[in-house]
Amino acid sequence: MNILSLFTGKKKSFFSKEDEERMVQAIRFAEKQTSGEVRLFVESHCSYIQPIDRAKELFAELKMTATKDRNGVLLYFAMKDRQMAIWGDEGIHQKMGQGFWEKEVAKILADFKREHFVDGICNMIQAVGEALKENFPYASDDKNELDDTIVFGK
Numbered sequence: 001m002n003i004l005s006l007f008t009g010k011k012k013s014f015f016s017k018e019d020e021e022r023m024v025q026a027i028r029f030a031e032k033q034t035s036g037e038v039r040l041f042v043e044s045h046c047s048y049i050q051p052i053d054r055a056k057e058l059f060a061e062l063k064m065t066a067t068k069d070r071n072g073v074l075l076y077f078a079m080k081d082r083q084m085a086i087w088g089d090e091g092i093h094q095k096m097g098q099g100f101w102e103k104e105v106a107k108i109l110a111d112f113k114r115e116h117f118v119d120g121i122c123n124m125i126q127a128v129g130e131a132l133k134e135n136f137p138y139a140s141d142d143k144n145e146l147d148d149t150i151v152f153g154k
Contacts, residue, residue: 013152014042014079019118020150026122027148030129035136036071036092037146038128039064040121043153046078054078055085058153065089067145071136073128075121084108086128095135104128 013020027038041058048054055076059065064072070091077084086101093101104127111120 015118022118023121023125023150024148026125026129030125030132031144031148033129033138034071034132035067035069035138035142036073036129036132037064037067037144038073038075038125038132038148039146039151040075040077040125041151041153042077042079044078044080045154046081046083051076051078051081051083051085052087055087059087059089062146062151064146067091069136071132072146073132075124075128077121079117082112084112086124092132092135096131100131 015023023040027040030038039062041055041062046054048057055074058076059072059074062074064074066072067089070089072089073092074087075084076087084105086104088096088101104124107127108120108124111117111123
């Protein structure tokens, strides 16, 4: 059973196949340089008032705390609500601090205001990947601990 069926049973896409592949490739490229893990979760509506609460819930449901160095990062988007949040596990959060996450959110919001959604997401993946690379560089014994595919909610 894939993680997608746990949430909806079917995939709702906001992106073309090419755009989805571009985002997955951005995740794979970022992860090749680090032991860290990046996940992307996209859904229509956020079920909470604050999207950070939904990101925190999904982080646990997706078992993202299972990384060896606690260096997983979830990028959460509620497209129709125009909300987003980033949730980093304790290993990466301790190294980067709150200011890093706030700066990245401000950058992606600028892209989103110009309706450059895929560019913004790919830029954020790249920035998170760079932060992970700096703090958790790739080692020869690293393995991909979490699936790289986009998870779509309802």
